[in-house]
Amino acid sequence: MRIAEISPDGRLLELQHAAYAVEAKLIGDDRIPPLRENLADLQAKPLAWLGAFEEVWLAGAVAYTETPEAVDIDRLIVDPAAHRRGIGRALVEEVLARAGTRKITVATGRENVPARTLYENLGFQKVDDAEPVPGLWITEYSRPA
Template sequence: MFMTEITPAEDSLGAELLALQKAAYAVEAEIIGDDRIPPLHESLADLRAQPLRWLGAVDEDGRLAGAVAWEETAGEVDVNRLVVHPGALRRGIGRALVKEVLARAGARRVVVSTGRDNTPARTLYERLGFALVGEAEVIPGLWIAHYALPA
């Protein structure tokens, strides 16, 4: 497994990334009992239009096993998406991707959000030292848990 930066707007991996994203968010939708997760319904054009930096985890066969996307400012890094192929779950891929973003964040604060009922994701972030800072109902019945790792 190796990590590489991805640019969906310019990369041939764009379609593969979209398929991975849809598969990963379908798992989350099943866990939380709600399929109204916006990235689950994105088109390739929508994905490519997002102002995100991407890092992908590529397996030994050259396939995308996971990816993380983030936005950053001078003071904060916002982990916007973390997706792992359903066939590669529980192998440390998500953890490795988030740890790489943390390393790139340096001294900046890092934030992330996930479905309130997504216990596997919440456990991952908590084990990496993130603290729950609040929960919000983003649309009726869809709750998000917000986490932060102080600078």
């Protein structure tokens, strides 16, 4: 697997929709904002992107924002055909390496047990549960500097 910086394009949008469709089923709610984005929306976001490639296949991606003090993982997406192969872990580990000693935050659907387990296994600690939209619950995590 090769991890490289990428720019949002049509295949990334397709991957994002496929990945968030799985999360929507896991959490029982399809009101996840990235599930509804179009390409213009995706490209307008001020996010840094890393893609995980197997040959030329984009198997997963992670998007984040950063400041001198902190890094926020905005989204982690893995092709459903590539689940349980370490792609999500490799992408998050790459962000951790790039973050250095900065604090890192991330949020995921409260009922998304695979994502929560991944973050917890990588040293993230639960901060809070939040309800950004009535009935849609997320769990917020932090990994201290």
